[in-house]
Amino acid sequence: MSVEVLLLLKEQLRLQHYHDMAEFAERQTEWIKHARALANxxxxxxxxxxxxxxxxxxxxxxAQLKFFPEASLLNRVKSLGRQTQSFDIAGLFICCRKLRAWVVLATAENAITGGATLKRHAYELMMEFLYGEPLIDNDWDTVEALVKRFLWNQKTLAAWKRYWMSCCENAREG
Structure with missing residues (x-):
């Protein structure tokens, strides 16, 4: 990864220690824009x-949902996830799959706050991940262990688990 992305991650860890909520929101907005620019x-x-x-x-x-979600970003996450599945460089393969698990949960669970189109795209993203990811055996404990390697907090983890369980239940019924 580039130095820019690593610095962005380091700054995000610092953001968690802000006590002034106004300053926190301002810095968070800056880093969302920066992360989006780096992705582009x-x-x-x-x-x-x-x-x-x-x-x-x-x-x-x-209050930053104006930056996310969008159907185009969900499709981009899906496409990038497929690309990273084909990486077969020693050590990178497993790391990419763990990263994909975190990103899929973060984006899909976030997207369910949107309208019907976003919910459908999020659901399709999750179903593709559930059916196509060999590291995942529909077991939340495995998924939780994977995503805890990246950015998370108890609130997101609880929401991700609810969404994960809901998708697993739908997959069993469907």
Missing amino acids: WSNNPVEELACLGMVAFLSWGT
Whole structure:
């Protein structure tokens, strides 16, 4: 990953320690814009996927939903996830799959706050992930262990679990 993306991740960790909510919201907005710009600038699918995951994660639970979700971003996450599945470089393959799990959960659960079209795109993204990801056995404990390697907090983790369980139940019924 580029230095820019690594610095963005480092700054996000610092954001969690802000006590002034106005300053926190301002900085968060800056970093959402920065992550989105990096995603658009990058030619590396893994880096782009990580940046879109950051946009989704930073947008979750804030008034920043204007930055996310969009159907085009969900489709981009789906496309990038497919690309990273084909990486077969030693060590990178598993890391990309873990990153994909985090990004899919962050983007899909975030998108269900939107209208019917976004909900449909989010559901399709989750179903493709559920059926196409060999690391996942519809087991939340496995998914939780994977996503805890990235940005998360208890509120997002609880919401992601609810959405994950709902999608798993729909997959069993369908």
